Amino acid sequence: MPPAQGKYVRYLIIAVVGLTLFFLSRRSIPLPTSTPRPLSDGHLAHSPGQSQNEQSSNEVMRFAATHSGGRANATLVTLARNRDVWEISQAIRQVEDRFNRKFHYNWVFLNDQPFDDTFKRITSSLVSGTALYGEIPPEHWSYPDWIDQDRAREVREEMREKKIIYGHSESYRHMCRYESGFFFRHPLLQEYEYYWRVEPGIELFCDIPYDPFLFMKETNKKYSFVISMLEYPGTIETLWDGVKEFMDDHPEHIAEGNLMTFVSNDNGKTYNNCHFWSNFEIGSLDWLRSKEYMDYFETLDRQGGFFYERWGDAPIHSIAASLLLQKEQIHFWNEIAYYHMPFTHCPAEEQLRKELRCSCDPSGNFDWKPLSCLPRYYRANGIPLPSGVDGYSWLAIFGFVILGAILACLLAVAINPRARAQAFISVRHLYLQSQTFWERYQEEKREWERERLRMKR
Numbered sequence: 001m002p003p004a005q006g007k008y009v010r011y012l013i014i015a016v017v018g019l020t021l022f023f024l025s026r027r028s029i030p031l032p033t034s035t036p037r038p039l040s041d042g043h044l045a046h047s048p049g050q051s052q053n054e055q056s057s058n059e060v061m062r063f064a065a066t067h068s069g070g071r072a073n074a075t076l077v078t079l080a081r082n083r084d085v086w087e088i089s090q091a092i093r094q095v096e097d098r099f100n101r102k103f104h105y106n107w108v109f110l111n112d113q114p115f116d117d118t119f120k121r122i123t124s125s126l127v128s129g130t131a132l133y134g135e136i137p138p139e140h141w142s143y144p145d146w147i148d149q150d151r152a153r154e155v156r157e158e159m160r161e162k163k164i165i166y167g168h169s170e171s172y173r174h175m176c177r178y179e180s181g182f183f184f185r186h187p188l189l190q191e192y193e194y195y196w197r198v199e200p201g202i203e204l205f206c207d208i209p210y211d212p213f214l215f216m217k218e219t220n221k222k223y224s225f226v227i228s229m230l231e232y233p234g235t236i237e238t239l240w241d242g243v244k245e246f247m248d249d250h251p252e253h254i255a256e257g258n259l260m261t262f263v264s265n266d267n268g269k270t271y272n273n274c275h276f277w278s279n280f281e282i283g284s285l286d287w288l289r290s291k292e293y294m295d296y297f298e299t300l301d302r303q304g305g306f307f308y309e310r311w312g313d314a315p316i317h318s319i320a321a322s323l324l325l326q327k328e329q330i331h332f333w334n335e336i337a338y339y340h341m342p343f344t345h346c347p348a349e350e351q352l353r354k355e356l357r358c359s360c361d362p363s364g365n366f367d368w369k370p371l372s373c374l375p376r377y378y379r380a381n382g383i384p385l386p387s388g389v390d391g392y393s394w395l396a397i398f399g400f401v402i403l404g405a406i407l408a409c410l411l412a413v414a415i416n417p418r419a420r421a422q423a424f425i426s427v428r429h430l431y432l433q434s435q436t437f438w439e440r441y442q443e444e445k446r447e448w449e450r451e452r453l454r455m456k457r
């Protein structure tokens with residue numbers, strides 16, 4: 001190969017190796033290992049510049065230290081089918097052992113079918129408060145009259161083909177719509193102010209020796225979460241159009257000092273798919289029953305996206321919380337270590353984990369993984385990320401340097417017509433060479449096979 005051509009082949013090889021190194025090095029972004037400093041009274045202090053993780057822990061732990069008792073008007077709530085009995089039993093056991101055995105809150109179970117005796121017998125024996133069982137009125141779990149059911153069926157078939165998770169399911173859509181706009185209107189929930197949603201199969205890894213409902217009440221929080229993440233865009237293609245319609249129709253409902261920057265990167269033009277994972281929620285039922293939320297839900301429900309797409313209750317609740325509430329009214333529970341398949345939140349701070357007798361592995365923490373929206377939540381609140389999260393390791397920096405060099409090489413080749421022509425010739429040459437190698441290999445393989453057959457005979 002002439003020397004000039006060789007030069008450009010080297011550029012291309014460097015580019016490929018460099019890109020590989022770049023992507024490998026980006027994976028080396030370190031996880032935070034910060035631990036809060038204990039105060040002399042054994043509880044946790046925070047100072048300016050500490051992460052929200054620590055601030056949140058400290059706020060809750062200070063609350064825990066000063067509120068050993070107390071009670072809010074609240075209930076645990078679960079939507080479930082009869083066949084979920086064993087998975088919900090596991091979840092109840094965990095919530096009871098880690099929290100409710102000291103507080104004895106009631107537990108409301110809701111179902112679109114009547115609960116059977118087994119479900120009632122098993123679950124009521126596990127709940128330390130009163131277990132209440134409610135059937136969902138059919139008008140809350142059926143098609144509204146403005147929905148074209150043939151179109152909805154076609155969409156389900158299309159989503160089945162596209163293998164969109166739960167895209168084929170009719171009942172999943174009723175469930176999402178119910179959780180978005182109806183559960184808080186069920187007669188059994190009317191008397192309560194706060195709810196904690198619990199799903200079958202979840203796990204809790206740390207003690208909750210304080211009352212999260214009372215914390216919500218005393219600090220004027222309306223919605224809280226443990227894990228946040230990106231939604232699958234194929235399920236909510238027109239959701240933000242509906243949200244924009246709502247914002248245009250009801251500017252009076254949009255809170256000042258809201259958390260818009262959590263759900264939109266361009267001040268409301270588009271949705272960035274971030275949402276709070278709603279299989280865990282502690283929130284205010286009064287807020288969900290408010291005119292603001294009801295107008296929001298009704299605008300979206302009229303769009304038909306629960307059936308013509310597959311809108312989930314998580315983005316519906318999250319966008320509402322981000323637009324209708326002040327950002328201080330939304331709370332992130334760092335102290336509640338939680339698992340719902342397939343993600344875990346486990347506090348990074350060892351001191352906190354010891355204090356709360358946690359059994360989770362912090363290396364499995366989802367908070368700073370690529371799909372998590374917690375970094376965006378921090379930024380939206382103007383809170384510095386824990387050390388290590390926003391920084392890059394030396395390997396990552398090396399990756400960026402390599403990427404810069406690659407781009408420079410590619411640019412040099414692209415703007416010089418002679419270099420471009422030679423790069424093209426080199427690539428072709430390499431291709432032909434590899435083809436020759438391949439043919440030679442095939443020929444040798446055939447020869448070897450013939451030899452083997454001769455030996456056999």
Ligand SMILES: Nc1nc2c(ncn2[C@@H]2O[C@H](COP(=O)(O)OP(=O)(O)OP(=O)(O)O)[C@@H](O)[C@H]2O)c(=O)[nH]1
Nearest residue numbers: 079080081084110111112113171172175199200279
């Ligand atoms: N009564 C009733 N409850 C349902 C139905 N579908 C789902 N649920 C409940 O609604 C909640 C959410 O459903 P899941 O199937 O857990 O949905 P998900 O969390 O998005 O998906 P998973 O990854 O499967 O957990 C759970 O508490 C279920 O028990 C249904 O058709 N009827």
Ligand SMILES: [Mg+2]
Nearest residue numbers: 199200279340
């Ligand atoms: Mg679930």
